[in-house]
Amino acid sequence: MKSHDIDKFVTEFPTLRLKINKGERHRIMHKNLRSKDGSLWFQPYSYKFRLYPTGLVVSHLGPVLREKFGSAHGQDMGRDYWYVNQLDEVKEIVKAFAELKI
Numbered sequence: 001m002k003s004h005d006i007d008k009f010v011t012e013f014p015t016l017r018l019k020i021n022k023g024e025r026h027r028i029m030h031k032n033l034r035s036k037d038g039s040l041w042f043q044p045y046s047y048k049f050r051l052y053p054t055g056l057v058v059s060h061l062g063p064v065l066r067e068k069f070g071s072a073h074g075q076d077m078g079r080d081y082w083y084v085n086q087l088d089e090v091k092e093i094v095k096a097f098a099e100l101k102i
Contacts, residue, residue, distance in 0.1 A: 005087055006026065006042065006044075006049075006087070006090060006091070006094065007020075007026070009091055009094060010028055010094060013094075013095070013098035014031075015030055015031050015032070015098045015099075016028055016029065016030060016031070016094070016097065016098050017029050017031065023043070024043060024044055025041060025042075025043050026041065026042050026043065026044075027039045027040075027041050028040040028041070028042070028094060028097065030057070030097060030098070030100065030102060032100075032102040033055075033056060033057070033102055036055070037055050037056050038053065038054045038055020038056040038057035038058065039053070039054055039055065039057060040052075040053050040054075040057055040061060040093070040094070040097050041053070041054065042090065047085065048083045048084060048085050049083070049084045049085075049087075049090050050081050050082070050083055050084075051065065051081065051082050051083075051084055051090065051093060052076070052079050052080065052081035052082070053065070053079075053080075054079060056102075057097070058079075058080075060097075060100050060102070061093065061096065061097060061100075062080070064093065064096050065080075065082050065093065068089070068092070068093075069082045069083075069084065069089075
């Protein structure tokens with residue numbers, strides 16, 4: 001999977017901005033949240049993505065992720081994460097994040 005597919009998709013939403021960090025970790029931030037208040041992170045792998053919300057975003061997107069993908073697939077530094085195989089499913093989550101009324 002190509003991360004630039006998501007990078008381009010994020011730019012379609014005026015409420016979101018994207019920052020790429022070390023290790024191909026992509027941070028999607030909502031314009032109505034300060035960066036220290038939380039983000040949606042994703043990391044591309046060869047055949048899947050790892051998604052993990054942080055901060056206030058956990059309470060907004062955590063239920064959406066659990067409903068769609070079940071229990072978290074693991075934890076990293078105390079943060080739940082989910083592996084997502086389909087690019088369209090990642091886009092659904094990004095769209096839900098963009099449409100949050102925060």
